[in-house]
Amino acid sequence: MNSLIEEYKASLNDKEKVVLEIAEYKLETSFDIVESIGFKNWLKSKKKLSDNINNE
Incomplete structure (x- = not known):
């Protein structure tokens, strides 16, 4: 979870x-x-984007 938090903070x-x-x-x-x-x-x-990529 820490890597997701860091990724989130970097996106701000x-x-x-x-x-x-x-x-x-x-x-x-x-x-x-x-x-x-x-x-x-x-x-x-992020999950929606990942789902869209996986469905293509």
């Missing part, structure tokens, strides 16, 4: 990276990137 633009840093700072241990809406949406789109 500068504004999204700042928002993520603020969330991690303000929410501290209650923040879980895997449960965040952004990560879940990114993972869904």
Whole structure:
């Protein structure tokens, strides 16, 4: 899962990276990137892309 998190973070633009840093700072241990809406949406789109490639 760590490699997916790193891949997700690398895909963020500068504004999204700042928002993520603020969330991690303000929410501290209650923040879980895997449960965040952004990560879940990114993972869904990654899965759809993978499924489309595999179906071709």
